[in-house]
Amino acid sequence: MRFVSTRGDAPELGFTDVLLAGLAADGGLYVPERWPELPDLSSATSYVDTAVAVIETFVGDDIAPDDLRTLCSDAYGTFRHAATCPLVQIDDRQWLLELFHGPTLAFKDVALQLVGRMFDHALAQRGERLTIVGATSGDTGSAAIDGVKGCDNVDIVILYPAGRTSDVQRRQMTTVDSPNAHAIAIDGNFDDCQDLVKAMFNDAAFRDEMRLSAVNSINWARVMAQVVYYVTASRALDGTSTFCVPTGNFGNVLAGWIAQRMGAPIADFIVASNSNDILTRFINDADMTAREVVPTLSPSMDIQVSSNFERLLFEMNGRDGGITAEQLGRFRSSGRLDVEADQRTDFIDGTFRAARYDDEATLAEIGRIHAETGMLVDPHTATGTAAARDLAGDRPVVSLATAHPAKFPDAVERATGVRPTLPPHLADLFDRPERTQTLPNDLATVQQFVRSVSRAG
Ligand SMILES: Cc1ncc(COP(=O)(O)O)c(C=O)c1O
Ligand SMILES: N[C@@H](CCOP(=O)(O)O)C(=O)O
Numbered sequence: 222m223r224f225v226s227t228r229g230d231a232p233e234l235g236f237t238d239v240l241l242a243g244l245a246a247d248g249g250l251y252v253p254e255r256w257p258e259l260p261d262l263s264s265a266t267s268y269v270d271t272a273v274a275v276i277e278t279f280v281g282d283d284i285a286p287d288d289l290r291t292l293c294s295d296a297y298g299t300f301r302h303a304a305t306c307p308l309v310q311i312d313d314r315q316w317l318l319e320l321f322h323g324p325t326l327a328f329k330d331v332a333l334q335l336v337g338r339m340f341d342h343a344l345a346q347r348g349e350r351l352t353i354v355g356a357t358s359g360d361t362g363s364a365a366i367d368g369v370k371g372c373d374n375v376d377i378v379i380l381y382p383a384g385r386t387s388d389v390q391r392r393q394m395t396t397v398d399s400p401n402a403h404a405i406a407i408d409g410n411f412d413d414c415q416d417l418v419k420a421m422f423n424d425a426a427f428r429d430e431m432r433l434s435a436v437n438s439i440n441w442a443r444v445m446a447q448v449v450y451y452v453t454a455s456r457a458l459d460g461t462s463t464f465c466v467p468t469g470n471f472g473n474v475l476a477g478w479i480a481q482r483m484g485a486p487i488a489d490f491i492v493a494s495n496s497n498d499i500l501t502r503f504i505n506d507a508d509m510t511a512r513e514v515v516p517t518l519s520p521s522m523d524i525q526v527s528s529n530f531e532r533l534l535f536e537m538n539g540r541d542g543g544i545t546a547e548q549l550g551r552f553r554s555s556g557r558l559d560v561e562a563d564q565r566t567d568f569i570d571g572t573f574r575a576a577r578y579d580d581e582a583t584l585a586e587i588g589r590i591h592a593e594t595g596m597l598v599d600p601h602t603a604t605g606t607a608a609a610r611d612l613a614g615d616r617p618v619v620s621l622a623t624a625h626p627a628k629f630p631d632a633v634e635r636a637t638g639v640r641p642t643l644p645p646h647l648a649d650l651f652d653r654p655e656r657t658q659t660l661p662n663d664l665a666t667v668q669q670f671v672r673s674v675s676r677a678g
Pocket of ligand 2: 356357358359360361362436437438439469470472521522528
């Protein structure tokens, strides 16, 4: 399979080159040259079987079949649930797809346990090293560090917004005792961190010197690995269901859209936002105007510029990279994205619905789920179950449980009176020493730091 850039001005690459590049040289995001059909899954009996079959359609000959199976088995062997991503029924028509059984307790592990191993595999084969730079609003950072910690060929620098993650999220990044892992607080919000990462990629000399790569969902491999759980969940439910997705950077729900496009039996998607509701405004009111990022109880969704929307926009533009680049340039300068009415009708209507929940509504939903089922859900998941409650109607609905409640114990306790506890492997998280520093929101300073720790340059 070959991959093309959403901005139409970068070389087409094969899978491994896309994995290692992260972002395309023209600033665009790589997507497959065409969307494949789902493979025959009749003999797939486990999550790993499905993962291998689905991922093979994108990877082609770049990873030998036996190696791909080993990478998937090892990645999902780190999960604490035998089903990897279990579906739990919570009432007559609603299911939770629990994506938080990996090492860092968030859905990011599903992709990053595999992608970390794919990096190691590809770099060992090529005898190369690289430097990963990533931005996190809390979860990608710890999952990425866990995915590559101890990996000889990789140094990783993760930028997180100072004071805007939960304590558990921060400590999961800053207490990892691995010489190749660096978690840096940035004086700014997540969008600032993401802008710094993209600016480092757009500095061609720096990018080449440091051999930069990405672990955010701008890296196609992240999205690819997330397609798999939409396939397992939609096939497990006998019929066509709605998927309700707590959304920030648009990577998760985009993976669902891709699964649907490949033939998974999915009716439509509900995008759930917190007060940072740019996507909900776009879907419901055709208004994509960036506003100030507001801190909320679901900090991983505190995002205004959703990177992966670019991949959908590319499709909305009939895969015209020039138009996509021009539109995004205007969005950058004016803070407003304008999309033709007929493009919205074709791509949004009937496929995406959306709803927004502020902190008060989120707490109320955590309380309601607890009262009705005895289950604790985290604030991100709660925006999704609230949206499912309000919008799904009679159709079966799968709400994605994107994080473990113990990552956000204060909010969960406030809503239910019950303080969720961390699983045993993280029980001493608050006793571990932290290793971090704060840097200003300044490209040159951050580049200097990256240069000082990278062994690829
Ligand atoms: C717990 C949690 N829920 C939801 C989201 C939003 O997902 P996405 O950015 O893929 O839209 C994130 C961050 O990505 C997250 O960490
Ligand atoms: N919510 C994310 C933000 C980054 O998203 P990504 O999917 O592009 O890595 C986080 O937790 O860091």
